[in-house]
Amino acid sequence: MGTEPIVKNRDFNDRQIKRIFYRRLGIVIWVSFFTATVQSMVFFALFDPSYLGQLSSFAVDITQWQGYAIGFVFFWAFTFSAALFSGVVLALPRSRLAKRNPNN
Numbered sequence: 001m002g003t004e005p006i007v008k009n010r011d012f013n014d015r016q017i018k019r020i021f022y023r024r025l026g027i028v029i030w031v032s033f034f035t036a037t038v039q040s041m042v043f044f045a046l047f048d049p050s051y052l053g054q055l056s057s058f059a060v061d062i063t064q065w066q067g068y069a070i071g072f073v074f075f076w077a078f079t080f081s082a083a084l085f086s087g088v089v090l091a092l093p094r095s096r097l098a099k100r101n102p103n104n
Contacts, residue, residue, distance in 0.1 A: 028084050029080065033076060035083075036072055040071055044067075044068060049066070049070075050063065050064050052067060
């Protein structure tokens with residue numbers, strides 16, 4: 001496996017690089033969506049969103065469906081940013097230190 005970034009790799013053309021990018025982006029979106037659904041199910045099994053609006057420091061009058069939607073979007077945005085950061089870190093090329101042979 002090469003250590004240079006995929007853009008500098010001469011074995012891939014522009015179309016293949018775009019396909020790899022969109023595939024990785026799709027994986028990040030799917031993982032964050034799936035994780036947000038599980039987080040929403042667990043969180044809202046324990047807490048009612050209409051009561052959470054009343055417990056906040058400023059009174060917010062939201063219905064249960066609005067609370068579910070806001071909570072899901074919050075969970076999805078949070079897990080998307082975490083998954084995107086992980087994907088970027090995994091896609092970075094290895095450093096010279098990682099390529100160094102410890103036996104020399």
